[in-house]
Amino acid sequence: MTTTTARHRGDLRRTGGGPVRVLVVDDESSLTELLSMALRYEGWEVRSAGDGAGAVRAARAFRPDAVVLDVMLPDIDGLTVLGRLRRELPDVPVLFLTARDAVEDRIAGLTAGGDDYVTKPFSLEEVVARLRGLIRRSGTAAAARDESLLVVGDLTLDEDSHEVTRGGTSIHLTATEFELLRYLMRNPRRVLSKAQILDRVWSYDFGGQANVVELYISYLRRKIDAGRSPMIHTRRGAGYLIKPGE
Template sequence: MRLLIIEDDREAAAYLAKAFREAGHAADTALDGLDGYAMAEGGDYDVLVVDRMLPKLDGLSLIRSLREQGLATPVLILSALGQVDDRVKGLRAGGDDYLPKPYAFSELLARAEVLARRRAVAPGTAEATAYRVGELELDRLSHRVSRAGQEILLQPREFRLLEYLMRHAGQVVTRTMLLEHVWDYHFDPQTNVIDVHVSRLRAKVDKGFERPLIHTIRGAGYMVRADEARGA
């Protein structure tokens, strides 16, 4: 699950992003409504977690604008305003769920996962919950990976890396793309962290099989594909 957290409290946003990542999900953050709107409109997110009281563009206006643009990504509203009328306004603005503050992260996580599942079973979106490349299968909802019927156990970061590669199967995935979408870095830390994780992933996915699925594209990046790669 990939989330966008739009929250103006920097510490709260950082805490939520860290908690979601520790639960095995990818999370980006925006600290005001305008940035949040731009990221939500241009990003591929499963769930948006939106604080109601935001600078530059308040949460309800942000949600209305996204809905007017046809963006159907599920939205979970967070707010200190928890009265019935407040919740009704949030839902009528286009929110899919409303969680008053203070809240337990375990409940927030459960609600976000429910919204992601509902989106997954909606018409035309089922393919986004599972990926298959040759005999390799990945299920985003159950966090299960298998190849030729054999289950492969992955660490959360390895799962996110493989999910991103499989989402873009047959396409070159650059280091910059991996840093931004798997590690949430918007700069190159000048380390071999990607190479190390790809190597570990290869050892789990390709070891013992005649045909490798994870390929290095020299000078470009990486690619998952079922056919034999030339010069990889």
């Protein structure tokens, strides 16, 4: 059985049909990793660089549709990097990250050719939302068709109406069950750890109460898999995944 997956509402595709490409530039590896994970979660293709020289090389090879660029880098500052990027990619939208909130710093970034900025600390949702807006306005990507639907095998989830069906039969889910299923369906055939699920669905660390994931997985199985070929699977010691029933 084949799997068809439509990304969630707000997803963008390159005008040529491929995934949006974003280059993330920051010398804090933990922050870069976190941002990259959030952007991949949107269905986008991501490359990263930890310094200015690496950013220019990556942009030349990757040809991104947008760049997330830290102002303070270990070799050359973000404003200088922006100038070099503009020679390679004159129209690519750039979102600055800055730890400094002074008005003159913001003006400097925008005057240098940056399209927008966020100040550290920031929320991942804000960065994603700002990037969506920049990419749309740049005209390099367009909204995907059927963008509110997630489909895995005969299971369908509509993110706009919150309707869930399997084999044409409607399934009622609580708000938390819906969010858990949505996360699984956005990542078909991918094993998701308890920590990932806790962070994404519950938005904070339950510490020793990670068994809440097991509990809600069992709730979903009763509703999604009862009397049917199972779609939700456990990988012991690793996590959970969803894939079409056999």
